[in-house]
Amino acid sequence: GERSKKVEQLSSVTKDVHDGNSTITSDYGVKQHNTDEWLKAVTDDKNGPLLLEDPFAREKIMRFDHERIPERVVHARGAGAFGKFTLQESAADVTSAGVLTDTSRETPVFVRFSTVLGSRGSADTVRDVRGFAVKFYTEEGNWDIVGNNIPVFFIQDAIKFPDVIHAGKPEPDCEIPQAQSAHNNFWDFQYMHPEATHMFMWTMSDRAIPRSWRMQQGFGVNTFTLTNDKGERHFCKFIWTPELGVHSLVWDEALKIAGQDPDFHRKDLWQAIDSGSYPKWKFGIQVIPEAKEHDFDFDILDATKVWPEELVPIRYIGTLELNRNPDEFFSQVEQIAFCTSHVVPGIGFSDDPLLQGRNFSYFDTQISRLGVNFEELPINRPVCPVMNHNRDGSMRHTITKGKVNYWPNRYSAVPPTKPEDGAYVDYPAKIAGIKARTQSKKFREHISQAELFYNSLSPHEKLHLTNALGFELDHCDDHVVYERMVDRLAEIDLTLAQSVAEMVGGGVPQKAKRPKHNKKAKGLSQVDYAPST
Ligand code: HEM
Numbered sequence: 001g002e003r004s005k006k007v008e009q010l011s012s013v014t015k016d017v018h019d020g021n022s023t024i025t026s027d028y029g030v031k032q033h034n035t036d037e038w039l040k041a042v043t044d045d046k047n048g049p050l051l052l053e054d055p056f057a058r059e060k061i062m063r064f065d066h067e068r069i070p071e072r073v074v075h076a077r078g079a080g081a082f083g084k085f086t087l088q089e090s091a092a093d094v095t096s097a098g099v100l101t102d103t104s105r106e107t108p109v110f111v112r113f114s115t116v117l118g119s120r121g122s123a124d125t126v127r128d129v130r131g132f133a134v135k136f137y138t139e140e141g142n143w144d145i146v147g148n149n150i151p152v153f154f155i156q157d158a159i160k161f162p163d164v165i166h167a168g169k170p171e172p173d174c175e176i177p178q179a180q181s182a183h184n185n186f187w188d189f190q191y192m193h194p195e196a197t198h199m200f201m202w203t204m205s206d207r208a209i210p211r212s213w214r215m216q217q218g219f220g221v222n223t224f225t226l227t228n229d230k231g232e233r234h235f236c237k238f239i240w241t242p243e244l245g246v247h248s249l250v251w252d253e254a255l256k257i258a259g260q261d262p263d264f265h266r267k268d269l270w271q272a273i274d275s276g277s278y279p280k281w282k283f284g285i286q287v288i289p290e291a292k293e294h295d296f297d298f299d300i301l302d303a304t305k306v307w308p309e310e311l312v313p314i315r316y317i318g319t320l321e322l323n324r325n326p327d328e329f330f331s332q333v334e335q336i337a338f339c340t341s342h343v344v345p346g347i348g349f350s351d352d353p354l355l356q357g358r359n360f361s362y363f364d365t366q367i368s369r370l371g372v373n374f375e376e377l378p379i380n381r382p383v384c385p386v387m388n389h390n391r392d393g394s395m396r397h398t399i400t401k402g403k404v405n406y407w408p409n410r411y412s413a414v415p416p417t418k419p420e421d422g423a424y425v426d427y428p429a430k431i432a433g434i435k436a437r438t439q440s441k442k443f444r445e446h447i448s449q450a451e452l453f454y455n456s457l458s459p460h461e462k463l464h465l466t467n468a469l470g471f472e473l474d475h476c477d478d479h480v481v482y483e484r485m486v487d488r489l490a491e492i493d494l495t496l497a498q499s500v501a502e503m504v505g506g507g508v509p510q511k512a513k514r515p516k517h518n519k520k521a522k523g524l525s526q527v528d529y530a531p532s533t
Contacts, residue, residue, distance in 0.1 A: 004084065005383040006108035006137045007324075013378045014327060026056050027063070035060070069334070070369050071120045074165055075131045078114025079266035080333050081273055083322035085109050085136055085283070091317055094234045094287055095226035097346030099138045100317070108137045110379065111322060112336055113213040113265070116148075117168045117177070123262035125254040127208045127468065132218030132240065133338045134320070137383045140422055144342040145238050146362065150207055151219040153303040154196040156443055158357015164189060164196070183475035191484045194446040195304050197492070201450045204468040206248035206461060212268045214279035215247040222340070222355035223301050225348040225427065226287065233427050235288040235300055235350055237307055239314055240281040251468065273325050283318035298449070299442035301352040305449050336379045337366040345424045353439065371395050387414055450492050466496055470503030482506055487513065 003011075015022070024032050038057040041048035052058070085099070085107040092101040099107050114131035115122065130149040135142055154164045167189035170177040190196045202208065210216040218240030226236045249257070257264045272279055286307050288300055298305040326332040339362035340355060349355055366374045372393040374380060386398075389405050404411060417423035457465065469489070473482040483506045490497035491513040501508040 004108035009383055010378055026059055032056055073365055074116050075114040076120045077118045077122050078112050080110060080112035081322040082324040083109050085318060085320050087318045089317040094228050095346040096229045097344055098140055099136055110135045110336055112333060123258035124265035125257045129203060130210060130216060135338060138344050139384055140344040141384055142342045142382050143344045144338045145220045146338045146340050147218045147220045149216040149218055150202045151221060151306045152199050153221055154199045156195050156302055156304055157353045183472060184478045184481050187476055187481045187485050191488055197446050198304050198450040201453050205465045209249045209254040211247040211249050213265050214272060215242050215244045217241050217246055222303055223350040223352045225350050227346055227348060227427055233290045237286040239284040243280040270325055273322060278321050278323045281320040282316045283320055284314040284316040286312045286314055288312060299440050301350050302443050303352060303354040332379045335377050337370055337374045339363050345422055348427055373397060447491050454493050466499045469500045473504045
């Protein structure tokens with residue numbers, strides 16, 4: 001097919017080891033005739049000591065010594081691919097973003113899928129949330145949707161992120177992730193944070209053991225905003241729905257595959273693309289006009305809540321297709337740097353307190369993982385021109401010519417772009433109030449949507465969830481932890497709590513902790529089971 005701007009750009013910095021003309025050189029370009037033997041002091045055909053003077057051997061070894069960079073602090077294990085985003089229906093009524101209004105465009109993308117808690121070398125099929133991060137190389141700059149395969153999150157405020165991750169990652173003393181007490185830590189956290197209830201129900205459901213990355217949904221999770229040409233603002237959620245349907249493994253399969261083939265998911269994606277069966281997702285938006293922000297039982301800026309589809313239907317407007325495997329894992333999959341703060345004109349943030357903290361965190365972590373010039377790495381570079389007076393820093397790559405390094409200046413070579421010519425304009429949102437470490441009242445209700453989710457499951461999905469909770473809580477050796485958790489479950493569903501209590505051998509609760517709502521949510525579950533082969 002036609003080469004995208006991003007493919008063109010990358011090819012200018014790509015070299016091919018299979019190119020027959022390449023001879024081995026040092027990094028400083030000098031051709032080498034022997035790269036297999038270190039320069040030695042040799043007498044009478046006997047080996048003497050290696051000579052430290054050998055610059056080529058030193059270079060080869062030292063370059064090897066420094067091959068590793070820190071793995072991502074979360075989502076360390078993952079893989080990804082290139083593809084394209086196309087738009088079937090313009091969303092010009094709600095946004096001015098070119099990528100969401102111009103149906104003639106094909107926007108190059110890179111997508112990285114991941115697990116959250118495992119290290120770089122961990123197994124693909126473990127029970128975990130899956131990352132679903134999309135970088136759009138748009139003509140107006142990079143736009144990143146750094147999402148997950150589950151529409152809600154454990155916490156409401158970014159300041160809790162170190163706690164939720166520490167409680168799930170390997171324990172501080174023994175670094176054993178699945179130690180009995182690590183389950184204690186994870187469930188201790190869940191109990192201490194009622195806001196996590198909805199999310200732990202999703203993570204104990206079949207959604208957390210996807211059969212394939214190609215068979216999972218993606219969600220931006222946080223509430224973003226869209227602004228149209230008239231300057232009107234809407235709140236918005238982003239959704240990816242796979243063409244192949246949503247399918248899960250069953251727990252027994254997931255366990256076995258983790259042992260037999262820990263690379264199951266990355267292999268599945270690679271092979272699908274390699275054989276030309278390109279995975280596709282529909283892209284949808286849920287939109288709420290600014291004036292309706294407070295019309296719901298829940299706070300629409302609360303990342304522990306979904307916007308039920310029967311209240312806010314999903315409008316599918318675009319298609320994502322992954323169609324090219326990376327050329328090199330490190331320089332593309334490992335060095336790609338997503339930031340929720342990367343948005344383009346027409347797309348903005350809301351006061352979602354999780355999103356606002358993320359907007360700080362991603363940029364910050366890239367500085368420590370990749371260095372301050374990370375945006376210059378080939379995989380991260382925008383396809384549109386980049387010009388400013390940010391400069392220097394470790395591993396600066398770009399050479400910016402000229403006499404001045406500040407703005408404005410006597411040359412005024414690059415005038416600032418006017419909004420009508422595509423400059424990013426901050427929406428003049430009204431703010432008022434006092435400074436306080438608090439949250440809105442609606443943020444304090446945590447059970448209704450967990451219950452909605454549970455009630456939306458089919459009988460076999462409920463059974464899987466019950467078994468998952470039994471399995472996980474049975475790995476806690478602190479009775480305080482699992483007994484408290486059974487109490488929490490009784491707030492969601494008494495039968496669920498009773499079944500789990502029987503599985504873990506704790507006291508069986510006799511009555512629900514709160515009245516039942518018996519609400520049913522559409523579009524939340526519906527996981528299909530592909531037959532086991
Ligand atoms: C990485 C999603 C919450 C900090 C990631 C990645 C995804 C993701 C998909 C992997 C990106 C990749 O493939 O390279 C989410 C979602 C969240 C969430 C959907 C909730 C809505 C947070 C919060 C923080 C945070 C609250 C911090 C305040 C990080 C960091 C990384 C990361 C530091 C590592 C980035 C890197 O090294 O490249 N997240 N995350 N995340 N996330 Fe989050």
